[in-house]
Amino acid sequence: MGKYEKSRQLYERACGSMAGGVSSHFRMGGTPHPLFFTHGKGARIYDVDGNEYLDFTLSQGPMILGHSHPEVIRRVNEEMNRGQLFAGQHMLELELAETVQRLIPCAELIRFSNSGSESVQAALRLARGYTGRKLYVKFEGQYHGWFDNVLVSQHPSLDAAGKNDLPTKVLETQGQAASVLDEMIVLPWNDLEAVKRAFEQWGSDIAAIITEPIMCNNGCIEPLPGFLEGLREICDKNNSLLIFDEIITGFRMGLGGAQKVYGVIPDVATFGKAMASGFPVSFLAGKRSVMKVVADGTVMHAGTYNSNNPSIAAGVATIGVLEAGGEELYDRIRSLGIRLQEGIRRAAAESGHNIVLSGPGQMTFVGFSDSEKLENYRDTLECDFQKYGVFTKEMLDRGIRLIGRGIWYISTAHTEEDIDRAIETAFEVMSTMKQKDLAVSGSAQV
Numbered sequence: 001m002g003k004y005e006k007s008r009q010l011y012e013r014a015c016g017s018m019a020g021g022v023s024s025h026f027r028m029g030g031t032p033h034p035l036f037f038t039h040g041k042g043a044r045i046y047d048v049d050g051n052e053y054l055d056f057t058l059s060q061g062p063m064i065l066g067h068s069h070p071e072v073i074r075r076v077n078e079e080m081n082r083g084q085l086f087a088g089q090h091m092l093e094l095e096l097a098e099t100v101q102r103l104i105p106c107a108e109l110i111r112f113s114n115s116g117s118e119s120v121q122a123a124l125r126l127a128r129g130y131t132g133r134k135l136y137v138k139f140e141g142q143y144h145g146w147f148d149n150v151l152v153s154q155h156p157s158l159d160a161a162g163k164n165d166l167p168t169k170v171l172e173t174q175g176q177a178a179s180v181l182d183e184m185i186v187l188p189w190n191d192l193e194a195v196k197r198a199f200e201q202w203g204s205d206i207a208a209i210i211t212e213p214i215m216c217n218n219g220c221i222e223p224l225p226g227f228l229e230g231l232r233e234i235c236d237k238n239n240s241l242l243i244f245d246e247i248i249t250g251f252r253m254g255l256g257g258a259q260k261v262y263g264v265i266p267d268v269a270t271f272g273k274a275m276a277s278g279f280p281v282s283f284l285a286g287k288r289s290v291m292k293v294v295a296d297g298t299v300m301h302a303g304t305y306n307s308n309n310p311s312i313a314a315g316v317a318t319i320g321v322l323e324a325g326g327e328e329l330y331d332r333i334r335s336l337g338i339r340l341q342e343g344i345r346r347a348a349a350e351s352g353h354n355i356v357l358s359g360p361g362q363m364t365f366v367g368f369s370d371s372e373k374l375e376n377y378r379d380t381l382e383c384d385f386q387k388y389g390v391f392t393k394e395m396l397d398r399g400i401r402l403i404g405r406g407i408w409y410i411s412t413a414h415t416e417e418d419i420d421r422a423i424e425t426a427f428e429v430m431s432t433m434k435q436k437d438l439a440v441s442g443s444a445q446v
């Protein structure tokens with residue numbers, strides 16, 4: 001029986017009841033096929049075939065404490081016994097709100113939702129409602145959820161993407177309302193001059209700039225020095241709002257988010273993922289002067305499941321553990337990430353591959369590329385993602401689970417031994433890939 005046979009059979013069965021056999025577009029495909037998992041513990045996750053994986057996907061980021069952290073499980077269970085959803089206020093919700101208010105610079109007032117996509121929508125509506133303006137700026141290559149008005153130019157081909165300094169706005173899926181394109185300006189990330197030019201032309205109509213403070217979803221690209229500060233200045237000058245989408249960076253870069261690390265405070269920000277160890281909760285945070293239009297009901301925000309008990313309990317527990325660990329905990333995650341980066345760089349050099357690496361350590365991007373420059377989305381197109389797909393599959397076969405688009409997440413549950421094992425495995429895989437390449441090019445020459 002093959003290594004993934006039970007998963008394969010279940011996947012085949014799942015295709016009969018679930019569209020594409022999965023519950024999210026991003027779980028489709030992959031090699032060999034979507035896997036079925038039974039449980040996760042710490043930095044490890046297990047599938048139905050009994051395979052154990054060292055997990056660097058961390059479920060697309062949320063599991064910063066690793067899988068099944070005992071304090072999270074305990075707190076959620078305790079709260080579940082009290083209730084699941086009151087559709088009214090409860091003490092734990094207040095406790096979590098006051099905690100994040102204390103930790104996050106821009107969080108003078110907040111509102112909970114269930115997913116990152118929802119909080120992003122709330123942020124954009126707030127920006128329009130507050131400024132009375134229509135347009136917003138988003139950056140090419142950034143992902144802000146799967147809804148029509150943000151799923152634009154997230155992963156365009158170079159042919160479709162148009163001019164570098166003012167990219168063509170590219171819809172990402174069939175069925176998307178094309179009218180959303182009239183609401184936005186798409187610009188290249190890390191290019192302050194392009195932003196200035198856009199504001200010279202449309203500034204008085206621009207409600208907001210929305211940006212991830214680190215471009216996590218394509219290349220894990222950090223802002224160039226002065227870029228975020230420049231955005232802040234442009235927004236101030238034009239009375240537009242600066243929105244940081246911190247769905248990935250929040251509670252991963254540090255307790256105060258990337259805004260605290262970089263010292264640039266947005267007007268509004270969104271948080272999710274790492275705040276609650278896999279439970280569905282997110283929040284919109286903003287300055288009191290801006291959030292007042294949500295507070296007085298002028299700008300509507302709602303949701304049946306908002307602040308449901310288990311998710312809030314998971315948030316309280318997760319942030320509690322992160323806060324108890326403090327700077328030391330974040331230093332440890334970061335230094336594990338740097339160890340990983342150094343090791344992967346060594347493994348690539350010794351096995352004869354050119355790679356590009358980026359990211360602050362808490363998360364890292366690895367791509368096969370002859371170019372070391374990674375400043376914006378178009379630079380990521382230099383990477384050979386097909387080759388990375390082969391690498392990912394070979395790593396999986398050897399018990400290391402990775403995300404296909406190149407980002408690696410580190411949790412508090414990872415150890416130095418785990419990192420070293422991943423590096424050794426990467427070396428083994430890269431060496432094998434090189435030998436195969438050489439064999440193919442050798443036989444081509446014959």
Ligand SMILES: Cc1ncc(COP(=O)(O)O)c(C=O)c1O
Pocket residue numbers: 060114115116117118120143144145146212216217245246247248272273
């Ligand atoms: C930066 C960013 N914003 C928003 C979202 C959407 O969050 P969700 O998948 O919880 O709707 C994501 C998801 O990956 C994200 O990475």
